[in-house]
Amino acid sequence: MSSSQQPFRLAVIGSGPAGVYAAETLLRSPQVKNGELEVSIDLFDRFPAPFGLIRYGVAPDHPRIKGIITALHRILGRGDIRFLGDVEFGTDLTAEDLRLHYDAVVFATGALKDAELSIPGIELEGSHGAADFVAWYDGNPDYPRTWELDAEQVAVIGNGNVALDVARVLSKSADELLRTEIPQNVYEGLQSARTTDVHIFGRRGPAQTKFSPLEARELAHPKGLQVVMDPRDVEQITEAEWEAIKADKRTDQVVQTFVGWLEEQQRREAAGEEPTDREGGPVRRRLHMHFWHRPVEVLGEDGTVTGMRFERTRLDAEGNLEGTGEMVDYPLGAVYRAVGYHGSELPGIPYDPRRGVIHNVAGRVTEADGTVIPGVYANGWIKRGPVGLIGATKSDAIETIASLLEDIESGTLAPAPEREEDAILRLLEDRGVQYTTWDGWMALDEHEKSLGAAAVDADGEPRARIKVVEREEMVRVSRDGVQQPSHV
Template identity: 50%
Template structure:
């Protein structure tokens, strides 16, 4: 089959989707390419905009690279378009040769311990979406706990802990939305306790994230000497891994600090496996119960049978993200991903029950591999998927209405208030102007309707 042009749809305008588009446009190929990015949010960049704490401007610098790709003008964006509602897989087949799903993983992974459903037990991903001004989350958050537990030893756990413990005045130079600032200002929190079931040499956060905790104003860092009785495996990890060495050095420096003068405290509990969130008798969080663990000599841990309990009034579960199913697309409920082989989506044959390729449908990013890895992994992931998109040209769909104009006509006929790249520029400039008035880089617009109005030039 001879092809001279690929009309490609990408669902998801975060880093995974944008990198996939960029890699395809730069790849060696013997056909032209026309790419449309769809996203359910009115603004692009996905978790870089809505999953990174506002006091992390260095990480948000990734947006600069993504902006350069979009601003070339060779990729169209259709924001505020929901796959499964505004457009379907059948719609895409009518207008495109293939689709890549790059929808990421935005929900919280489940934590299967008693009490996880209690009032005051929150998913960390939802809290991050709230303090990042995600338009699909409530404007308010119940910040009424003095003592808080955070379960997890990854960067999200540290982001959540830092935002909870940090004084709101020290966040006012960031793009934090006004409703979030007001909520944090009223928080009575005094103690934040972070729990990880392994030891200090097995944490999943980075040295940069850890150092930032120690720089918080008027917040004491509390670590416990009992957690630093290392076995041979832990000592080998410190000696053989630079990142572990730095983390160990930072933690041991905190052990030497004098504490007791700050108004807030951030406690790090290692070798602590949460086993229950305790009901206070009224259906609310009253305490967290955990089992003390010990090194198993091979880099893991085993339970000791020693049970401890600490009074807390809120718990944040930072145990990972989980993907969401998409209409008409296979989904692995156990791992929260689209079943695939190197990005080629797999579907089970109705007769044999064996997996086979679902032609024309691909995946990249966290919805492909699960919520692990950083930007470098996202790029290599996209390269692998794009290789198959190019090589599979004999199995592309044959759309009946492949013109670029036909997609616009479809969205307009359905009354969808979609946003485009020019609209993102308008919203971007508006947010920066709001920030400039307060001496900040930007202030995010939070309500979806307002974002769309500004993007489409309909704002009063």
């Protein structure tokens, strides 16, 4: 690359794992590392703080997943990726703006809407999408500060990681969550919750759950919690299925966890013993595991949830799920559906509403007819749908950035002869956008840690962090902590 040529300017929309890994993959490519290609990357996010799904979509008591922030923090802290937060694509910044100021753009906006569960009564008051509840307890600034937790009997529909997160948060005492970064309003809401029984329903059996063995065991960890199993759900497993379970170590460990809970429950019942939590303490709440239950209808009265109807299911001879015709009703005061996520449409970007993804081939964004749109790419869940673990976005990024590099190599993409790096900052300032920066995040990070240090958890220990929820406060702390340069 000649010294007179401009660097290749890339915009990445979304600062969660998919966005950060896309930027990092480009920076680590041989073309960049050997000096053949010079790049300049701006990473935009609609929130004032970075990290996307990890900050606003993962339960606060999941420190192993939250640990991914450490890796993302290390990448963004190097200084070769510019973070610009509190910038909303489609409002503060348009597709036309990106075409004018960048040579290419990668959309990594994720999938944070709830997938639909199309059954009668799903619209009743007290019926919620799990993603909305997650956003509330994670302090998403775009959501209300309060959440109604008056129901004693609560259902969580689904057998994936999000269902487990929701069930665990509903099952734990608020004091147990004080050791995490939950905001004060969330602590107060959970402290006043009237929940006594949480029911997790899955369409298939214990062997078809999507949890890891550790995640299954953690369900019984909350203090004062009793796990309740239905013997029928284990008895229904066929000999052929048991053979398949034994042949898979992960599945066997998960199922044996459920079997262990059932055996302990039956032993206590036979001995006439009172139930206890895992440490032998008194029971405060119960977590009921229900398998082989297909949702049929949310029951209600006067527009409010009063229960739910399920059909019991089984596996046929080919291993496919089928209904038995047996209907079972449960009295409930609230229902949380955790049946998957769905991506949101982006203004001016071709979108598949059925799958909730941007039309693309190997990360290259296309029109609905398959015509490639030069210089526009996608990565992560908005590219492939909300499946796979967070780490899978790394392999996604490798494919997407390989497509981008191929397009540069072929001459389809090339740096524009004249582009000022700070022109985008002047544009945002002219529009009155109070964008935040990486240095601003560092200021907010320290502020949240200082809030935690000034408070204590249930054991009297200082808290690691208290998350700031209000967007205006996040922006104020971020911008007050950094000398804002003028680009006028």
